[in-house]
Amino acid sequence: xxxxxxxxxxxxxxxxxxxxxxxxxxxxxxxxxxxxxxxxxxxxxxxxxxxxxxxxxxxxxxxxxxxxxxxxxxxxxxxxxxxxxxxxxxxxxxxxxxxxxxxxxxxxxxxxxxxxxxxxxxxxxxxxxxxxxxxxxxxxxxxxxxxxxxxxxxxxxxxxxxxxxxxxxxxxxxxxxxxxxxxxxxxxxxxxxxxxxxxxxxxxxxxxxxxxxxxxxxxxxxxxxxxxxxxxxxxxxxxxxxxxxxxxxxxxxxxxxxxxxxxxxxxxxxxxxxxxxxxxxxxxxxxxxxxxxxxxxxxxxxxxxxxxxxxxx
Numbered sequence: 001x002x003x004x005x006x007x008x009x010x011x012x013x014x015x016x017x018x019x020x021x022x023x024x025x026x027x028x029x030x031x032x033x034x035x036x037x038x039x040x041x042x043x044x045x046x047x048x049x050x051x052x053x054x055x056x057x058x059x060x061x062x063x064x065x066x067x068x069x070x071x072x073x074x075x076x077x078x079x080x081x082x083x084x085x086x087x088x089x090x091x092x093x094x095x096x097x098x099x100x101x102x103x104x105x106x107x108x109x110x111x112x113x114x115x116x117x118x119x120x121x122x123x124x125x126x127x128x129x130x131x132x133x134x135x136x137x138x139x140x141x142x143x144x145x146x147x148x149x150x151x152x153x154x155x156x157x158x159x160x161x162x163x164x165x166x167x168x169x170x171x172x173x174x175x176x177x178x179x180x181x182x183x184x185x186x187x188x189x190x191x192x193x194x195x196x197x198x199x200x201x202x203x204x205x206x207x208x209x210x211x212x213x214x215x216x217x218x219x220x221x222x223x224x225x226x227x228x229x230x231x232x233x234x235x236x237x238x239x240x241x242x243x244x245x246x247x248x249x250x251x252x253x254x255x256x257x258x259x260x261x262x263x264x265x266x267x268x269x270x271x272x273x274x275x276x277x278x279x280x281x282x283x284x285x286x287x288x289x290x291x292x293x294x295x296x297x298x299x300x301x302x303x304x305x306x307x308x309x310x311x312x313x
Contacts, residue, residue, distance in 0.1 A: 013082045019090050019107065039088070041287050042108040044071040046100070046129070047119025047139075049093065055119055056089065058280035063088035068287070071107050073100055075121050097121075101128040108132070115287060116157075123149040130156040137162060137286050143201060147300050158292045162282055163202050163232070164299070169275045170233050170247060171209060173258050177238075177245045182265035186243045193220050196235040198227035206233060208302035213295065229253060231274075249274060 043062070045055040052072050059070030069088050076094025084091045092103060108114045115135040118126060123145050130136055130153040138161040140146050150159050177183045193210060197203035203224045211220055227234040229249065236247040243262040250257055250271070259269045277285065 012085055014085050019083055019085055039069055039109060039112060040067050041112050042069045042071065042114045043117055043283065043287070044073065044104050044108065044114065044129070044133070045117040045119060046073050046075075046121050046125070048121070049074045051119040052091075054279055055117060056091065058278070058283055059089050060087065061280040062284065067284075069107075069109055071104065073103065075100070075125070097125050100125055101132065104129065104132055113287075113290070117283065118146065126150065127153065133157050134290065135160070135286070137165075137283070139163075144304070148304060151297075151301060151304065154292070154297050158290065160286055160289065160293050160296055161205075161300075162286075163199070164205055164293075164296050165282055165286060166232060166277075167202060167206055167209075169256070170206065170236070173247055173256065173272070174210070174236065174238075174245075177258070177260065180260065180262075180265060182262050183245060183260060185264070186239075186262040187214070189240050189243070190238055191221065191240045192223070192238075194223045194225070194235075194237040195233065196225045196227045197233050198229060199232040200224060200226075202232040204303050205299055206236070208306070209295065209299045210238070212298055212302035 043059055045052060045059060047055065052074055056070075056072055059068065059072065062068045063070045064087055066088070070090070072089065072091040073095050074093050075097050077096055078094040079096045079099055081092050081094050084093075090107060095103060104114070104116075113134040114132060115137060116126075116129045116133040117137045117139060118129075119139050120141075126136070126146065126149055135158045136150070136153075138146055138150060138159065143161065143163070147161075153159070178187065193207060195203045195207060197206075207222045207224070211222070231249045231253065233247075234249050238245050239262075244259075245262070246257075246259045248257045248259075249255075254274050254276075255271050256274050257269060257271050259267070261267045
């Protein structure tokens, strides 16, 4: 097991049975902390040690604000690693996989919702966690294997993915195009979808969402080009030889340009600010959602069912 990241290594080592007492005591003694509000959830971040550092920093922000109890777990070979407690966050480094479910069941606040933030690990570990959690937020760099596992667990918990969440503004702006009657009428003749993206997995999600949720998707040709900026999706062009709707991140990287060029509608350009959320903001937004995301479930199945055309690999 690699050395745990510094951010998740903060806090004091305490016996497992004393974790709750230590959390309460440290919060009460911290006079500089933000006044406590009622906790709203337990967030369990699971992943390799190298990916828990940024997760720990995000959960510490939420924990310091008194909104969540954070639990950080990295897999290893230790059946009883010494917990470390800092405020409302507890870390277990190198915990043996068969013991993870028991640890989560013991440390979560049973009276409040539990969300699992999955940042990597053995896919089979997810099975038991989905039984314990009301929500599972997937966040893998290479998500194909965990998506395949998740499709078997959609009835056990509400699943989402941070890549999917970061596409919310993009999906909303694309959907708004079809509120324009002329675009809706023209869309039945659309034949191609071109996406330029720095993250090809995000591009695959977006393409699968469009082709699986629209009535005109079967005739699409899908082309994904490599992007050059930090934006996961740089440009989307949807149309045919003569008509097109377009989404493009501006050169400054802080705005989005959308344009319409279809028959019967004057060409139009719209510019809106690009929404960029921090990791803690993204997790906070996910905690506000309790229901199943059927669009996400359908999209993931579409990606897995058509890897070659959507170019996930």
